[in-house]
Amino acid sequence: xxxxxxxxxxxxxxxxxxxxxxxxxxxxxxxxxxxxxxxxxxxxxxxxxxxxxxxxxxxxxxxxxxxxxxxxxxxxxxxxxxxxxxxxxxxxxxxxxxxxxxxxxxxxxxxxxxxxxxxxxxxxxxxxxxxxxxxxxxxxxxxxxxxxxxxxxxxxxxxxxxxxxxxxxxxxxxxxxxxxxxxxxxxxxxxxxxxxxxxxxxxxxxxxxxxxxxxxxxxxxxxxxxxxxxxxxxxxxxxxxxxxxxxxxxxxxxxxxxxxxxxxxxxxxxxxxxxxxxxxxxxxxxxxxxxxxxxxxxxxxxxxxxxxxxxxxxxxxxxxxxxxxxxxxxxxxxxxxxxxxxxxxxxxxxxxxxxxxxxxxxxxxxxxxxxxxxxxxxxxxxxxxxxxxxxxxxxxxxx
Amino acid sequence: xxxxxxxxxxxxxxxxxxxxxxxxxxxxxxxxxxxxxxxxxxxxxxxxxxxxxxxxxxxxxxxxxxxxxxxxxxxxxxxxxxxxxxxxxxxxxxxxxxxxxxxxxxxxxxxxxxxxxxxxxxxxxxxxxxxxxxxxxxxxxxxxxxxxxxxxxxxxxxxxxxxxxxxxxxxxxxx
Numbered sequence: 001x002x003x004x005x006x007x008x009x010x011x012x013x014x015x016x017x018x019x020x021x022x023x024x025x026x027x028x029x030x031x032x033x034x035x036x037x038x039x040x041x042x043x044x045x046x047x048x049x050x051x052x053x054x055x056x057x058x059x060x061x062x063x064x065x066x067x068x069x070x071x072x073x074x075x076x077x078x079x080x081x082x083x084x085x086x087x088x089x090x091x092x093x094x095x096x097x098x099x100x101x102x103x104x105x106x107x108x109x110x111x112x113x114x115x116x117x118x119x120x121x122x123x124x125x126x127x128x129x130x131x132x133x134x135x136x137x138x139x140x141x142x143x144x145x146x147x148x149x150x151x152x153x154x155x156x157x158x159x160x161x162x163x164x165x166x167x168x169x170x171x172x173x174x175x176x177x178x179x180x181x182x183x184x185x186x187x188x189x190x191x192x193x194x195x196x197x198x199x200x201x202x203x204x205x206x207x208x209x210x211x212x213x214x215x216x217x218x219x220x221x222x223x224x225x226x227x228x229x230x231x232x233x234x235x236x237x238x239x240x241x242x243x244x245x246x247x248x249x250x251x252x253x254x255x256x257x258x259x260x261x262x263x264x265x266x267x268x269x270x271x272x273x274x275x276x277x278x279x280x281x282x283x284x285x286x287x288x289x290x291x292x293x294x295x296x297x298x299x300x301x302x303x304x305x306x307x308x309x310x311x312x313x314x315x316x317x318x319x320x321x322x323x324x325x326x327x328x329x330x331x332x333x334x335x336x337x338x339x340x341x342x343x344x345x346x347x348x349x350x351x352x353x354x355x356x357x358x359x360x361x362x363x364x365x366x367x368x369x370x371x372x373x374x375x376x377x378x379x380x381x382x383x384x385x386x387x388x389x390x391x392x393x394x395x396x397x398x399x
Numbered sequence: 400x401x402x403x404x405x406x407x408x409x410x411x412x413x414x415x416x417x418x419x420x421x422x423x424x425x426x427x428x429x430x431x432x433x434x435x436x437x438x439x440x441x442x443x444x445x446x447x448x449x450x451x452x453x454x455x456x457x458x459x460x461x462x463x464x465x466x467x468x469x470x471x472x473x474x475x476x477x478x479x480x481x482x483x484x485x486x487x488x489x490x491x492x493x494x495x496x497x498x499x500x501x502x503x504x505x506x507x508x509x510x511x512x513x514x515x516x517x518x519x520x521x522x523x524x525x526x527x528x529x530x531x532x533x534x535x536x537x538x539x540x541x542x543x544x545x546x547x548x549x550x551x552x553x554x555x556x557x558x559x560x561x562x563x564x565x566x567x568x569x570x571x572x573x574x
Contacts, residue, residue, distance in 0.1 A: 021413025257532030
C-alpha cells in the first residue's frame, strides 16, 4: 500500500492522578511541543491536518475541544476532526488518521489527545460521569458501575473456565512492576500477589489493586506518508521506519445482558483483531507479534484480551498469564509501559499512549529494563465500555 | 492570598509535566477555584415507558419480535436482528441469576441509589421466557448469592425517583 502511514514523531506529558497546574489546553500544548522535538520539526507549518481525541465534555468542563485545541496549538485554519469512542477514543482517532492518509485526503496529520479524569472531581462523581456511558435507564440508575459490569463478566469467566483471582492478581503485580521502568508512569509499584489479594473489595471479584487509574495527561503522534516524513523530518532517516500497518474495529451491545449467552468474553475484540490481522498478514498472532499494549482497565480484562486477540485459546488466558507467558521475559511481553494499571489512563490519550509505547519499543528507545529485544511488530488493544467498541491497531518496523 | 475570590481553593507554584525543562518558568503560579454546575432535565423514557408504567401495576413486561421470536427483557422497541417493531408480552417475573457482582462502592447515581447501603448485589437475571439478561439488584437478608439462584421480581411500595426502582429481585425461596 503506497500511502501506508509512518510515524514521524511522538510526544506525551507525564501521566498523573492530577496535574493541578494545568488545564487540558496546557497539557495538550506540552505534549505537542514534546512531539515536535521528537520529530525534529521547528513548528507545525508543514502539517496539513489536525485530529483531536477526547472523550468527555463533562470531565474537561469544555465542549468543542476539537477546534479549541486546534487553536491552542496553532493548527488553525487547517482542517480538524474530533473523534470520540469512549475508552477506545485514542485508538479510534489513530484509525481515523490512518484512513485520512490512506485516502490521500492529506499527507500529514497530527493526532492529539488529552483528558482530565483525575482528582478534579471526587471518585464518586467520576463514577457517575462514567456511568453515563452505560445505559442510563437500565444500568446506571440501579447503581450499576463499570467496575460492577466488568466484575460480573469475570464471575462468569471464572465459573465457565475456572479462572482464579490469583491468576488476574498476576496482571496487577506485573503491570505495576513494568511501570517502574517507565518515567511517565503514574503509579509504579513493587507489590506482591498477596498485596493484591488482601486489598479491599470494590466489586467482587475485583479488589482495589485490580482496578486501573483515573488520570490527567496528554499524548500526540504525527502520522504522515513516507515521502512527507522524508521531506520534512530531519530525524526520520536516523530511525528505523515504523509503519501503521493494520487496523480493525468491532462493536457489541452496550448492555452485557443482551449478549447472553456469550458473557465471558469480548466479541467486538475478536472481530477487531481478525480485521487487523488480515490487513497486516498475521495468521499466528502469538508468534508474529513481538510486543503488545492491552486494555487492562481491570486486571482480569487482560485475561479476556489475550483470549479474544487469539494469543491463546478461550479459557486458557488465566493459566497462560500466571505462567508468565506475557511478562517482560515471556513469549509475548504485554503492557511493558505499565498499562492502564501502572502508567495510567487519561481516556482521550490512552490509545495514543499505547501506540507510543509500541512505536518506541520498535524504535528501541525505551528504558533498557523494559526494552523488548528484536521487536519488529507490535499491537495495541483498546476498547470502550465493556467492549461496546473495540479497536486493534498494528505497527511494524522495517529496516 | 486573594480574599476577593470567594471560591478560591489555593494559589500555588507548580512545575511542568516534564520535569527537566524550564521553558515555562514564567507560568508556574497556579490559582485554583471551585467550579459548580447543576443540571436538571425533562427526560423522556420514550418507547420504554409502558414497561415502567406497568411496574406500578405490579406487572413485568418484555417485548417479543414476531419475526425471530426473541424475547427482550429489558424490552427493545425495535428488534436489532430483524429490524422489526416488537410487541409487548407479560412475564411471570421469576428467573435465574446467570452472573453477578457484590459491589462495595456506591456511585450514588441517583437519589435512590444514594440511599443504598454497601455492599449490594448487582445481578444479571434471565427471566423465565426471556432470551436476554435483566440487570438489577437482589435484595433481602442473608441472600446466598450464586450463579443459578432462582429469584423473582419484588415491587417497591415506597415512592421512588426513577421508575426502575419500582422493582428489584428477591430470592424465590427464602431459607
